[in-house]
Amino acid sequence: MTESKPAADKSFRTGFVAIVGRPNVGKSTLLNRLIGQKISIVSRKAQTTRHRVTGVLTEGQAQFIFVDTPGFQTRHKNALNRAMNRTVTQVLSDVDLVLFVIESGRYGPADEQVVKLLPEGAKVILVVNKADLLEDKARMLPFLQKMSAVYPFAEIVPVSAEKGRNTDTLLKAAEPYLPEGDPIFDADDITDRSERFLAAEFLREKLFRQLGEELPYGMTVEIEKFEAEPGLRRIHAAIIVDRDAHKAMVIGKGGERLKRIATEARLEMEKLFESKVFLETWVKVKSGWADDERALKSLGYE
Numbered sequence: 001m002t003e004s005k006p007a008a009d010k011s012f013r014t015g016f017v018a019i020v021g022r023p024n025v026g027k028s029t030l031l032n033r034l035i036g037q038k039i040s041i042v043s044r045k046a047q048t049t050r051h052r053v054t055g056v057l058t059e060g061q062a063q064f065i066f067v068d069t070p071g072f073q074t075r076h077k078n079a080l081n082r083a084m085n086r087t088v089t090q091v092l093s094d095v096d097l098v099l100f101v102i103e104s105g106r107y108g109p110a111d112e113q114v115v116k117l118l119p120e121g122a123k124v125i126l127v128v129n130k131a132d133l134l135e136d137k138a139r140m141l142p143f144l145q146k147m148s149a150v151y152p153f154a155e156i157v158p159v160s161a162e163k164g165r166n167t168d169t170l171l172k173a174a175e176p177y178l179p180e181g182d183p184i185f186d187a188d189d190i191t192d193r194s195e196r197f198l199a200a201e202f203l204r205e206k207l208f209r210q211l212g213e214e215l216p217y218g219m220t221v222e223i224e225k226f227e228a229e230p231g232l233r234r235i236h237a238a239i240i241v242d243r244d245a246h247k248a249m250v251i252g253k254g255g256e257r258l259k260r261i262a263t264e265a266r267l268e269m270e271k272l273f274e275s276k277v278f279l280e281t282w283v284k285v286k287s288g289w290a291d292d293e294r295a296l297k298s299l300g301y302e
């Protein structure tokens with residue numbers, strides 16, 4: 001494994017990078033674009049820091065280690081939110097660089113909330129995504145100028161994550177902000193998350209997509225059983241919601257919605273695990289759990 005590590009001379013740079021932004025600005029698309037489509041699963045390593053690593057990009061003389069920042073909500077004020085916002089600020093003060101993503105031509109209250117969570121002194125690059133959607137290109141420059149007054153951004157880079165435009169420029173702009181140091185991961189490592197974890201992530205992602213605005217607050221996914229044998233994964237997943245009404249929303253009319261969600265998640269798992277997947281899902285009601293500080297610990301938020 002070690003021979004695939006890039007040669008470490010003194011100018012090699014390695015650093016932790018967090019991608020933040022309000023929902024739907026294109027954070028996942030950007031991460032996927034930067035690290036490429038290939039996802040390989042490796043076991044958690046001893047030298048992995050306390051951060052949750054979502055992707056590693058080793059290119060030229062630099063290694064970018066992307067870390068997870070839990071999502072944050074401004075609509076609901078309960079224990080889960082307070083803890084999540086605390087976690088966000090903690091993670092952001094710990095990383096070497098923050099990529100703050102917004103949409104071209106749009107800067108609203110939800111984006112402002114994110115700026116408020118940026119810790120003092122953090123190195124932040126403003127990524128102005130979806131540049132392809134800005135119909136009037138002449139609006140870009142004044143928009144960038146307006147944004148430069150919002151926060152002392154280290155750099156401002158317009159990109160299109162979806163089309164892969166200018167993402168190389170973004171990496172070049174980001175590299176000098178990583179501290180000098182040897183790579184921590186082998187060049188081929190993309191994620192250190194386990195298959196079990198990724199299974200929950202895929203299901204969660206499909207739920208988010210399908211439920212959209214109706215997403216029940218505090219919903220979570222628990223993998224109750226994960227069995228792996230060559231060419232086959234057997235997964236039992238529970239979707240936990242707060243109320244009976246939420247349960248009905250997730251299941252949909254005649255179970256259609258849950259069926260669609262589970263099918264999409266299963267297909268993605270099969271692709272990633274390169275194996276057949278039997279996925280069983282059901283919805284459980286655990287009332288009030290989102291306000292239970294103890295429940296946070298089990299989710300890793302505290």
Ligand SMILES: Nc1nc2c(ncn2[C@@H]2O[C@H](COP(=O)(O)OP(=O)(O)OP(=O)(O)O)[C@@H](O)[C@H]2O)c(=O)[nH]1
Binds near residue numbers: 159160161
């Ligand atoms: N036109 C265009 N669409 C984009 C671009 N980047 C992302 N999108 C689309 O924007 C939507 C949201 O993208 P995501 O990557 O899921 O956004 P996100 O910020 O991770 O969203 P959350 O998971 O809700 O926080 C998707 O439909 C993407 O296809 C872009 O550069 N141009």
